[in-house]
Amino acid sequence: MKHHYLLPDISKPGRVGCTLPSLDVPEGSRPPEELLRQELELPEVSEVDLIRYFTALSKLNYGVDSGFYPLGSCTMKYNPKWHEDVAKLSGFAALHPWQPEEQVQGALRLMHELQEYLTEVTGMNATSLVPVAGAHGELAGLFMVKAYHQDRGHKGRTKILLTDSSHGTNPASVAMCGMETGVVASDDKGDLDLKSLDSMMNDEVAALTLTMPSTLGLFDPKIAEIARLVHERGGLLGGDGANLNALMGQAKLGELGFDYVQLNLHKTFSTPHGGGGPGSGPVCAMENLVEFLPTPLVAEEKGSYRFVAPTKSIGRIASFYGNFGVMVKAFAYARSLGPEELKRISEDAVLNANYLKEKLKPYYHLPYDRTCMHEVVFSGKKQKAKGVGTVDIAKRLLDYGLHPPTVYFPLIVSEALMTEPTETESKETLDEYIAAMKEIAGDAAENPDILHSAPHNTPVRRLDEAGAFRQLDVRWEMNGKKK
Amino acid sequence: MNPKDYKYTKDHEWLCPEPDNKAKMGLANYAQSQLGDIVFLDLPQPGAQVEQFKKLGEVESVKAVSDIFSPVSGKVLEINQAAIDEPKLVNEDPYGAGWLVRLELSNAAELDALMDIDAYDKYEAEALAEGAD
Numbered sequence: 001m002k003h004h005y006l007l008p009d010i011s012k013p014g015r016v017g018c019t020l021p022s023l024d025v026p027e028g029s030r031p032p033e034e035l036l037r038q039e040l041e042l043p044e045v046s047e048v049d050l051i052r053y054f055t056a057l058s059k060l061n062y063g064v065d066s067g068f069y070p071l072g073s074c075t076m077k078y079n080p081k082w083h084e085d086v087a088k089l090s091g092f093a094a095l096h097p098w099q100p101e102e103q104v105q106g107a108l109r110l111m112h113e114l115q116e117y118l119t120e121v122t123g124m125n126a127t128s129l130v131p132v133a134g135a136h137g138e139l140a141g142l143f144m145v146k147a148y149h150q151d152r153g154h155k156g157r158t159k160i161l162l163t164d165s166s167h168g169t170n171p172a173s174v175a176m177c178g179m180e181t182g183v184v185a186s187d188d189k190g191d192l193d194l195k196s197l198d199s200m201m202n203d204e205v206a207a208l209t210l211t212m213p214s215t216l217g218l219f220d221p222k223i224a225e226i227a228r229l230v231h232e233r234g235g236l237l238g239g240d241g242a243n244l245n246a247l248m249g250q251a252k253l254g255e256l257g258f259d260y261v262q263l264n265l266h267k268t269f270s271t272p273h274g275g276g277g278p279g280s281g282p283v284c285a286m287e288n289l290v291e292f293l294p295t296p297l298v299a300e301e302k303g304s305y306r307f308v309a310p311t312k313s314i315g316r317i318a319s320f321y322g323n324f325g326v327m328v329k330a331f332a333y334a335r336s337l338g339p340e341e342l343k344r345i346s347e348d349a350v351l352n353a354n355y356l357k358e359k360l361k362p363y364y365h366l367p368y369d370r371t372c373m374h375e376v377v378f379s380g381k382k383q384k385a386k387g388v389g390t391v392d393i394a395k396r397l398l399d400y401g402l403h404p405p406t407v408y409f410p411l412i413v414s415e416a417l418m419t420e421p422t423e424t425e426s427k428e429t430l431d432e433y434i435a436a437m438k439e440i441a442g443d444a445a446e447n448p449d450i451l452h453s454a455p456h457n458t459p460v461r462r463l464d465e466a467g468a469f470r471q472l473d474v475r476w477e478m479n480g481k482k483k
Numbered sequence: 484m485n486p487k488d489y490k491y492t493k494d495h496e497w498l499c500p501e502p503d504n505k506a507k508m509g510l511a512n513y514a515q516s517q518l519g520d521i522v523f524l525d526l527p528q529p530g531a532q533v534e535q536f537k538k539l540g541e542v543e544s545v546k547a548v549s550d551i552f553s554p555v556s557g558k559v560l561e562i563n564q565a566a567i568d569e570p571k572l573v574n575e576d577p578y579g580a581g582w583l584v585r586l587e588l589s590n591a592a593e594l595d596a597l598m599d600i601d602a603y604d605k606y607e608a609e610a611l612a613e614g615a616d
Contacts, residue, residue: 389519408546414517465545466520470570 006476007043007053017047060459062403063274068429070356072375072406072418073167073215075245075267076274082336083271083329092328097320101306107324108305112298114331115282121342122241122261123252124284126310128293130322134242135169137262137281138209141238142177143314144260144285144292145207148236151292151312157206157234163192165215165410167242179206186412190368191220194229201229207236212253213243215410215418216368217353217375227257236260236289244268245422246350246374249343253284260285269330280326296321348423349374352430356421359434363441367413374422380415383444388451390415393440395462396454400436485512485604486578490554490597492536493606497578498554504591508554509582510542510573513607518544521570526551526562526584533559535593539584542573551583555593561585 045053063069069076087093095104115127131137142160149157160174161182174181182200187193192210201208208230213219220226230237239253239261245268247253253261265280266273273279285293294317296307307321334342350373357366357376364378380390394404394417406418421430443450455461489497495514499507515521523543533539539553563582566572573581588594598606 391519411547466522466571469520469522469543469545 005053007045007050008041010045010049010053011041011043013044015044015046015049017045017050064424067401067403068421068425068433069274069403070405070419070421070433071274071403072217072377072420073242073409074274074406075242075264075374075420075422076403077245077267077270077422078424079270079272079329080333080336083332086332087325087328093325095324102304105305108298108307109300110331111321111324111327112300112305114327114334115298117331117334118263118282118284121244121248121252122239122258122263122284123254124258124261125254125287126290126293126297127282127284128295128297128310129280129282129327130294130296130316130318131262131281131283132318132323133279134240134262134264134267134281135173136279136317137264137283138169138173138240139176140281140283140294140314140317141209141260141262142173142179142207143294143317144283144289145236145238146177146179147292147312147314148289149206154203154234156204159204159206160238161197161200161205161208161235163210163214164412165190165211166209167211167215167240170209170211170240174209184208186214186216189370190214190216190218191222192226194222194225197226197229201233201235203234205230205233205235207238207259209238209240210258211240211242212256212258213246213373215243216377216413217243217246217372217418217420218368218370219246219373223256231257242267243374246346248346249339250346254286258286260289265326265330270333271326271329278323278326280323280330282322294318345423346374349421352421352423352425353419355427355430356419356434359430360437363438364417375418375420377410377413378417378419379413380417383441384415386444386448388444388448390417392448392451392454393417393437393444396440396443396451397436398455399457400432401457402433402436485600485607487600489578490594490599491603491606492552492554492597494536494552495607495610496552496554498594498597499578499582500594501585504588505560505585506555506588507582507585508539509584510551510577511603511607512577513610515574515577515581518542518546518549520545521573524567524570524573524583526567527559529559529561531559533557533586535590535596542570553584553586554597555586555588555590557586557589559584560587 064076064078091106095107111129118127131140159180159182161184162170163184164186171181184200185193185196227237236259237257239258241261241263244263260283262281262283265271291310291312292314293310295309295313298305299308353372353374353376357372365382367379380393390407394407397404408416409418489499491497491511495511497509497511521542521544525541527540533553535556536552538550540551542549542551562584566581
């Protein structure tokens, strides 16, 4: 199969991919010759060549529609195709953002109801759907924290505490918000170290941001104590909702003591992601932060809906209203399942992760051996001792037609393999993954070369990751010509 | 092999003392091997003051970004531009061409807080063993 060619490689002068009907209106004037750029050398190909080109490219892709995708912390669950049909309904898809409110009552009602659902799931008081990605929702939350403290005259609270297992976006959002980070250590069970928090939680701290369950896939049983300590010292408790898939209908972040949380509709509420967007990262707030939410919210009065701005809103953080198409899919997901099924999703997600944990525990080191939530973090250090790195294990999985888990994260686990199966996988699929991982563990001990040289069956072999960093060159030159 | 005249930190940095209270520092072999292929170095400007065991800079590998800590307090005299331009020097020759920073020590007594070769070899062996169990 020809994989490695680009359209200009098969271009022939004069070849066309479509035939236009004969002109039945007066011919207009053409742009002057001197404005036409010959150097663009646009490819000239036939329709069949074009179709084969894109079909070949599509076969190189791997997604949740192709197979198992246990990329920890990303919640790569299957996205029902029915959502796409709903989002494509012209009443949603053909709306113009400047249409007057009275013409878009259906869309506003959908947004309002989705706000209510998310508020209910998180046990909070209100939700803004505006943020367009998880990290964007995090940033919105931090702006709310900043506004909250400034509103109370506490200008000295400029520090955000994070844990040493945080997502990389957590410190990045803090920096974007112009605040400083402090890192709270984890204890030997993988939970937040209360002593470390106690020593750091002073009057410079604006908030502690926690992922719940943590990026180790663990539920911290001390959460009530943590929340109390943070609140007693005048701070807020922020939630990174990346791992909400473990908690729906099981525990409400508001009741656990969180003051706000950002969600990832593209993870938990099953809309396509992994290709860079579009996402949706709504931010939900408790009473103390509701008035700071990003604008607009949708309000309902006597059956009619309109946009409103919270009184002390941090303002607009995205154009218009956020990624509406993603909201439609999330709404479709919530409505088609209902509260009981959403609850079962979290139960199944947790069950699947624990099944993998128990089955693979004999073969891979498990740094925190306790019941996990929706994901389990193994360490490849048994294999590392034999010279096989986690990267080799991940590359070998590709030969089995499986997507690897997240590797080398969280940073507090050496040679980490962060595995999130999600609820949409059957026992048979999990067993297939377990069988592959067992074979790989066997090869690591007896036939390590097959791992060092993996992958063997993929369109491209092992990529030079260091070279890609050191000599980043993403600019394609026409016919290899250098300008 | 870790050089025998060097001093070492618990974070796997080395310090090579030079005459006149000067010294070079870099990452120990264990550190570079754990990091994997190094792709970027963020080092302080010459003239900057650094403190013992406090953050001196950052190293980025294909796996992660990690902090580099200074083995001693003092002033940055020089940074290794060759390693900044070509970070793989740190992987290939961590004790030689892959050095990072030359420092002027402000307190020579701080050297006592560093490990000598015997202590460090043992410390490194323990770190490797912990990775293996």
